[in-house]
Amino acid sequence: MAFQVSPGVLVQEKDLTRIIPAVATSTGAFAGEFRKGPLDEIVTISSEQELVETFGKPDSLNYEDWFSAANFLQYSNALRVVRATQTGTSNASVSGANTFVLKNATDYTNNFSIGQGSVGEWAARTAGKWGNNLSVSICPSSTAFESSPSATSGALAVGDTTVNVSSGTNYNVGDIIQFSTTAAGSDFNDGYLYKITQKATNALTIVRYPTLSGGIQNVVVDGATVKRRWAYYDQVSSAPGTSTYASAVGGSGDELHVVVVDATGGISGVAGTVLETYSKLSKASDAKSPQGDSNYYPSVIFSRSNYIYWMDHNTGGVNWGNTAANTTFTSVTTPITTTLSNGLDSTTNNTAPTTAQKKTAYEKFLDAETVDVGLIIAGPAGNTTTHIDNIITIAENRKDCVAFVSPKNSDVVNVANSNTQLSNVLTTFSSIRSSSYVVFDSGYKYQYDRYNDVYRYVPLNGDIAGLAARTDLVADSWYSPAGFNRGTIRGAVKLAFNPNKTQRDDLYRNRVNAVVTFPGQGTVLFGDKTGLSAPSAFDRINVRRLFIVLEKAISTASKFQLFEFNDEFTRANFRNIVEPFLREVQGRRGITNFKVVCDETNNTGEVIDRNEFVAEIYIKPARSINFITLSFIATRTGVSFSEVAGG
Numbered sequence: 001m002a003f004q005v006s007p008g009v010l011v012q013e014k015d016l017t018r019i020i021p022a023v024a025t026s027t028g029a030f031a032g033e034f035r036k037g038p039l040d041e042i043v044t045i046s047s048e049q050e051l052v053e054t055f056g057k058p059d060s061l062n063y064e065d066w067f068s069a070a071n072f073l074q075y076s077n078a079l080r081v082v083r084a085t086q087t088g089t090s091n092a093s094v095s096g097a098n099t100f101v102l103k104n105a106t107d108y109t110n111n112f113s114i115g116q117g118s119v120g121e122w123a124a125r126t127a128g129k130w131g132n133n134l135s136v137s138i139c140p141s142s143t144a145f146e147s148s149p150s151a152t153s154g155a156l157a158v159g160d161t162t163v164n165v166s167s168g169t170n171y172n173v174g175d176i177i178q179f180s181t182t183a184a185g186s187d188f189n190d191g192y193l194y195k196i197t198q199k200a201t202n203a204l205t206i207v208r209y210p211t212l213s214g215g216i217q218n219v220v221v222d223g224a225t226v227k228r229r230w231a232y233y234d235q236v237s238s239a240p241g242t243s244t245y246a247s248a249v250g251g252s253g254d255e256l257h258v259v260v261v262d263a264t265g266g267i268s269g270v271a272g273t274v275l276e277t278y279s280k281l282s283k284a285s286d287a288k289s290p291q292g293d294s295n296y297y298p299s300v301i302f303s304r305s306n307y308i309y310w311m312d313h314n315t316g317g318v319n320w321g322n323t324a325a326n327t328t329f330t331s332v333t334t335p336i337t338t339t340l341s342n343g344l345d346s347t348t349n350n351t352a353p354t355t356a357q358k359k360t361a362y363e364k365f366l367d368a369e370t371v372d373v374g375l376i377i378a379g380p381a382g383n384t385t386t387h388i389d390n391i392i393t394i395a396e397n398r399k400d401c402v403a404f405v406s407p408k409n410s411d412v413v414n415v416a417n418s419n420t421q422l423s424n425v426l427t428t429f430s431s432i433r434s435s436s437y438v439v440f441d442s443g444y445k446y447q448y449d450r451y452n453d454v455y456r457y458v459p460l461n462g463d464i465a466g467l468a469a470r471t472d473l474v475a476d477s478w479y480s481p482a483g484f485n486r487g488t489i490r491g492a493v494k495l496a497f498n499p500n501k502t503q504r505d506d507l508y509r510n511r512v513n514a515v516v517t518f519p520g521q522g523t524v525l526f527g528d529k530t531g532l533s534a535p536s537a538f539d540r541i542n543v544r545r546l547f548i549v550l551e552k553a554i555s556t557a558s559k560f561q562l563f564e565f566n567d568e569f570t571r572a573n574f575r576n577i578v579e580p581f582l583r584e585v586q587g588r589r590g591i592t593n594f595k596v597v598c599d600e601t602n603n604t605g606e607v608i609d610r611n612e613f614v615a616e617i618y619i620k621p622a623r624s625i626n627f628i629t630l631s632f633i634a635t636r637t638g639v640s641f642s643e644v645a646g647g
Contacts (some may be wrong), residue, residue: 018560018573020581023552025374025477025545026469028072029359029401030462031082032065032379033353033446035345036128038104039085042371043258043365045069046077055083056130057451061347064409067378067447074490075466076473080373083126084353084361089628092131092343093311094120099342105302108309113302115312115321121336123311124343131343133266134275134307137174139230139257140283140317141331145239146229151184153202156220163194163208165226166274168202170334174207174231183223192217197233210234228444230335234260236279243280243295243324245287251324253283253331256297263339267307281315283331284324308340343601359390368398374548375404375465383408385431388438395437400552402468402530402544403438405460412443412497413457421497426510434533436544437462440512444496445489445523457496460515463489467525468545478546478590479530480624487525489515495523511539528624541620545588550619554578558615566608571598574615582617593620603634 004010019051035056037043045051048070058066072079090099098119102108104126111117124131139145149170152163156179165171175196178188182468195212198205208214218623240255258278265271281297289295298310298321318330346352353361365371378391388405395403411424421443429440441464444457467481474486481487495517499507504514504526513527532539538547557577564570575596582594598615607614635644 007299014374020553020557027373028079028375028473029365029373030069030377031084033062034083036126036130037083039083041104042080045079045081048073063456064380067458071462072466078468082361082364084357086346086353087351088349089127091127092124092340093123118339119311121312123309125307127151128345129343131340133262133264134259135263137259137337137341139335142239143333144335148227148345152224155222156216159215161215163204165202165435176229178227179220180225183221190218217547235277243282246324249324253329254284255280283320283329285321286323355386374401377462377465378405380459381408392438400548404461404465406441406461422503436530436532436538438531442514445492446494447491477549478542481544482525482528489523492523542624546621566613591619
């Protein structure tokens with residue numbers, strides 16, 4: 001009780017409103033082969049479009065992995081994805097002589113963020129050939145933004161596409177030029193702009209801008225002044241100069257513009273598309289924007305760009321990266337445009353992630369305290385069951401999620417005889433250990449790949465995990481995801497293996513859930529067993545997931561009993577939290593009955609002296625219907641039903 005020295009009123013409050021919190025069980029987890037995106041880092045994906053934007057499109061080598069993830073997203077909007085590291089991958093960069101892998105933002109911060117990598121000025125944000133499409137253009141000064149470096153050598157007629165100038169030194173391919181209407185004049189009254197498409201010493205090949213068609217529109221006199229502008233001058237409001245921040249502390253010339261371009265069209269579909277524009281960033285390491293956040297150009301690129309990382313300052317710049325106070329940031333007087341190259345991925349050598357590399361990627365999901373997932377998608381099994389065993393190990397160690405596994409591609413795809421397919425599937429899964437934390441399905445589905453306009457066989461485990469997530473949404477985790485009500489597979493043109501009744505019997509006896517196409521009724525998950533061999537309530541998906549929900553939710557609430565006294569008040573408080581939660585689950589058809597024992601019978605003096613707290617929760621789980629018996633009995637006209645049926 002609080003102590004007061006003199007008379008007064010002390011107001012206190014105690015919170016007795018604690019409840020069992022809701023827990024997530026429908027978040028998917030997948031690790032596999034992708035063409036872009038961070039390596040060995042968990043990324044949350046909510047849609048197929050976001051999957052494309054983050055990890056690239058599928059191709060002929062990674063489609064099984066890619067569609068395992070994408071198919072889950074047909075049923076749910078919460079998937080955590082890890083791109084597995086692959087041998088032979090590298091980031092595109094300015095320095096073509098150096099190949100390196102920059103895995104993710106953490107790797108960048110630790111090993112590249114202050115220029116210590118010595119790999120040129122820029123690098124693609126993630127490893128892969130996709131980065132070879134990029135070019136980066138910097139406009140580091142007002143002179144680089146606009147200047148008049150020379151004059152024409154000879155007059156130009158309407159339609160001409162080649163311009164001879166007195167000196168081509170300060171011109172770059174891509175620059176925008178304009179001509180004065182008089183010799184050595186400063187008037188540019190005709191208004192026509194032209195883009196330099198080629199340069200050969202003092203000869204410039206041009207095309208009208210921005211239409212990018214046609215040559216000279218009006219006669220240009222000999223000796224006309226040529227005004228040159230940065231290729232992307234129209235992407236920003238004005239030339240770079242001195243920022244307000246630098247000016248206030250005696251600095252000058254700190255501003256620059258940065259533009260990221262899809263040079264080849266491999267990203268946007270149109271060559272030359274501007275992907276990102278950053279206007280009036282600062283070369284000063286301590287520069288701030290008017291809003292108070294960092295305006296230092298490496299920091300801004302790190303926090304905002306989807307395509308590139310800054311790797312080093314341009315060698316021609318002076319004082320770049322210094323603080324702003326009393327600093328003159330001497331700049332290159334022409335634009336700096338660099339094209340990235342040397343990006344590699346597995347399409348170069350057809351090397352998929354090894355089983356060990358996939359294991360490393362999946363182990364990002366191992367810590368249940370920091371990574372919340374409920375459904376692990378195995379993707380393709382490869383040529384070994386070791387991958388399946390690794391996935392089950394993660395699920396069993398976490399004890400709050402279920403793994404979903406399909407047989408090997410070679411078990412069912414392009415195998416003509418269905419009995420051979422059955423034998424292959426049974427052989428694959430017979431070597432997998434018993435576990436209630438895994439669900440086996442019977443094969444592959446044939447689906448359309450809209451990104452490549454082809455049909456492909458893809459493992460079903462992404463769909464089965466998706467059905468479980470969808471069941472959480474339309475019912476509860478303790479409902480079976482199988483059957484015609486909740487078990488319809490989406491996007492299946494046909495199945496590689498469509499087992500008949502006899503084959504389904506063999507599969508079910510061996511822990512494998514058949515996926516079946518019924519004429520006129522679609523493709524359906526037709527079983528809800530887990531991979532547990534022993535007869536038990538936990539050999540059903542709905543029971544395993546019921547206990548995951550109960551254990552996860554109640555254990556979360558139990559953490560608030562830590563460091564309290566083990567007395568009847570604490571025990572009663574615990575019972576008052578747990579019992580209403582279980583009554584709610586019972587009301588939602590998850591359990592048929594329960595009992596909570598948390599009193600002096602199991603919290604004896606010895607238990608209390610060991611600083612322990614014991615609660616025993618008895619559950620009678622609801623069971624899904626797997627077998628229906630319908631008896632039709634014909635009787636004579638004069639027979640009363642009570643005579644034959646009783647009652």
